[in-house]
Amino acid sequence: MHQPYLDQYWLTIKISLITAGAGCVLGLAIAYAVIREGTPRFLRTILTTFSGVAANFAGIPLAFAFIATLGTIGIVTTFMRDHLGFDPYAHGFNLFTQTGVELTYMYFQIPLMILVIAPAIDGLRQEWREAASNLGASSWQFWRHVGIPVLLPSILGAFILLFGNSFSAYATAYGLAGNGVFLIPITIGFYYSGNVLSDPHLAQALAFGMFVVLAVMMLLYIPLQRRSARWMR
Amino acid sequence: MRRRWIAPSAVVWLLVAAAFFLIPLIALLLFSLKSIQTGKCCSGAAYSYVIDDPQFLDTIRLSFQLSLETIAISLLLFVPTVYWVHLKLPRFRPVLGFIALVPFVVPPIVLVVGLLDLYKGAPEWFYAKPYGFLAAAYVILAFPYMFFALDAGFRSIDVHTLTEASQSLGASWLTTLVRVILPNIRVAALGGSFLTLAIVMGEFTMASLSAFRTFPTYIQLVNESQPYAAAALSLLSFLIVWVAMLALLFVGRGRPRPAQLAATR
Numbered sequence: 001m002h003q004p005y006l007d008q009y010w011l012t013i014k015i016s017l018i019t020a021g022a023g024c025v026l027g028l029a030i031a032y033a034v035i036r037e038g039t040p041r042f043l044r045t046i047l048t049t050f051s052g053v054a055a056n057f058a059g060i061p062l063a064f065a066f067i068a069t070l071g072t073i074g075i076v077t078t079f080m081r082d083h084l085g086f087d088p089y090a091h092g093f094n095l096f097t098q099t100g101v102e103l104t105y106m107y108f109q110i111p112l113m114i115l116v117i118a119p120a121i122d123g124l125r126q127e128w129r130e131a132a133s134n135l136g137a138s139s140w141q142f143w144r145h146v147g148i149p150v151l152l153p154s155i156l157g158a159f160i161l162l163f164g165n166s167f168s169a170y171a172t173a174y175g176l177a178g179n180g181v182f183l184i185p186i187t188i189g190f191y192y193s194g195n196v197l198s199d200p201h202l203a204q205a206l207a208f209g210m211f212v213v214l215a216v217m218m219l220l221y222i223p224l225q226r227r228s229a230r231w232m233r
Numbered sequence: 234m235r236r237r238w239i240a241p242s243a244v245v246w247l248l249v250a251a252a253f254f255l256i257p258l259i260a261l262l263l264f265s266l267k268s269i270q271t272g273k274c275c276s277g278a279a280y281s282y283v284i285d286d287p288q289f290l291d292t293i294r295l296s297f298q299l300s301l302e303t304i305a306i307s308l309l310l311f312v313p314t315v316y317w318v319h320l321k322l323p324r325f326r327p328v329l330g331f332i333a334l335v336p337f338v339v340p341p342i343v344l345v346v347g348l349l350d351l352y353k354g355a356p357e358w359f360y361a362k363p364y365g366f367l368a369a370a371y372v373i374l375a376f377p378y379m380f381f382a383l384d385a386g387f388r389s390i391d392v393h394t395l396t397e398a399s400q401s402l403g404a405s406w407l408t409t410l411v412r413v414i415l416p417n418i419r420v421a422a423l424g425g426s427f428l429t430l431a432i433v434m435g436e437f438t439m440a441s442l443s444a445f446r447t448f449p450t451y452i453q454l455v456n457e458s459q460p461y462a463a464a465a466l467s468l469l470s471f472l473i474v475w476v477a478m479l480a481l482l483f484v485g486r487g488r489p490r491p492a493q494l495a496a497t498r
Contacts, residue, residue, distance in 0.1 A: 029246050030246050030247065030249075030250045032243075033240075033242065033243035033244075033246035033247055033250075034243070034247065036240060036243060038238055038239045038240050038243070039239050039240070039243050039247075040239065043247065047247075047250075049478070049479075049482060050254065052478045052481075052482075053471075053474050053475050053478045054254060056431050056435070056474050056477075056478065057435075057470075057471050057474050058435070059435055059436075059437045059438075059449060060437050060449050060452050060453050060456075060467070060470075061435070061449075061452065061466075061467035061468075061470040061471055062257075062467075064261065064452070064456065064460075064463055064464055064467040065257040065258065065260065065261045065464075065467060065471075066257055067460075068257070068260040068261045068263070068264035068265075068464050068467075069256060069257045069260035069261075074260060074264075075259070075260035075263050075264060076256065076260060106253070107253075107254070107257065110250070110253075111254075164337060164338075164340075167340075168340025168341070168342065168343075169340075170340070170341065170342045170437075170438045171437035171438050171441075171449070174437075174441075174453075175437075175453060175456075185340070185342045185438075188342050188343075188346060189342065189438075189441070189442060192346055192349075192442050193441070193442055193444070200346075200349075200350070203346055204346055204347070204350065207342065207343040207346045207347070208343075210340065210342070210343050211338065211339055211343055214337075214338045214339070214340065215338050217338075218334060218337070218338045
């Protein structure tokens with residue numbers, strides 16, 4: 001295979017792994033914060049409703065929202081430059097690079113994690129927590145020996161879902177960086193959309209490669225799905 | 234050890250989340266209010282630019298019509314199919330569930346490349362028209378959401394008893410489907426329809442690669458010359474998703490929630 005394409009697959013996979021990993025951790029933390037004992041119920045309703053919207057708010061409009069926030073003349077960028085005396089663009093930050101794409105993808109990865117993991121956290125019963133603390137377990141011991149092992153299949157399943165979610169994204173990266181960040185979907189779009197360098201057969205081959213990666217992921221997902229269903233009633 | 238107050242770490246996490254999710258939306262709003270000439274706040278120029286542009290109405294109308302067409306075709310195809318599978322071929326249900334996973338494994342960018350090639354020889358009225366090619370592609374894209382919503386709906390009613398009762402009173406298959414089954418799965422069908430609406434109104438990848446001018450591709454085009462107007466349109470797009478999702482919650486009150494994910498990224 002031609003080297004640049006291999007690099008692009010690798011870059012796409014890397015971005016997907018990073019945003020899926022970060023999305024899992026942050027989504028789990030936020031979901032737990034809202035579901036745990038003591039947090040008012042209405043916050044959970046707001047968060048899940050908003051997650052439903054945010055997980056669906058993606059593509060071109062999402063990219064423009066981030067450009068309006070952290071682009072070169074974005075609201076937050078100009079605020080930091082004019083009022084805090086700190087110019088992120090002078091310190092190596094650039095929205096139109098891999099970092100920017102990753103940051104933007106988090107906007108749909110975290111809500112997806114919250115939606116997927118909330119039922120699993122509900123399945124962590126309060127009695128288990130009480131039983132553990134009656135037996136003298138600390139909070140850390142509870143998570144180490146009960147919480148995480150029970151949630152693990154769900155978390156791994158969600159990780160794969162988030163990986164696929166970001167691996168197949170096209171519109172968001174395109175809206176953000178045009179053809180500037182070399183992701184496989186962007187290259188497919190570039191070779192397909194009738195410009196001078198148009199090469200549909202190459203695009204088809206690259207698309208088939210994407211299919212293979214996602215098919216492998218799906219084969220890992222199905223058994224995890226079965227396993228995590230065990231704890232949910 | 235029942236806690237009475239919200240845990241401090243929970244407060245921190247929720248504030249971080251609120252900041253991360255709300256700031257881009259606020260920025261989008263402020264950006265759309267900037268003056269086109271001076272770049273200063275506040276002016277409605279971006280909004281009047283959008284309203285004066287005839288393409289705005291054309292593209293949003295096209296996207297809306299495509300949503301309705303996709304919803305109509307999906308319901309016509311999938312309601313009888315899922316009904317039949319629940320009634321007569323329960324062994325076939327996992328197979329349908331597996332097929333419904335295919336659009337997850339084959340992302341829009343891959344699907345559209347395949348479909349454009351597959352339909353290359355198709356007649357002009359289908360291949361060159363959004364109502365043909367694009368609607369067909371969107372039915373595939375919407376299939377999983379429609380299927381899981383309908384499947385949940387059919388699982389919550391007693392298909393066999395309803396069908397037998399209806400038929401023993403002399404109803405035909407069509408009458409049974411339209412006057413007995415359909416009213417009972419109305420919530421599920423509406424849920425799937427609102428998700429489909431949200432998908433089609435925001436779908437960019439397929440429309441862009443097949444070179445049709447729908448609402449999302451119009452936003453991208455506007456951005457090339459009028460970034461503030463593009464921000465206003467993005468905000469509108471966000472509101473459309475909100476309305477669709479609130480409608481989804483509203484029709485599903487007190488019932489098992491249908492799947493809420495429908496994005497094309």
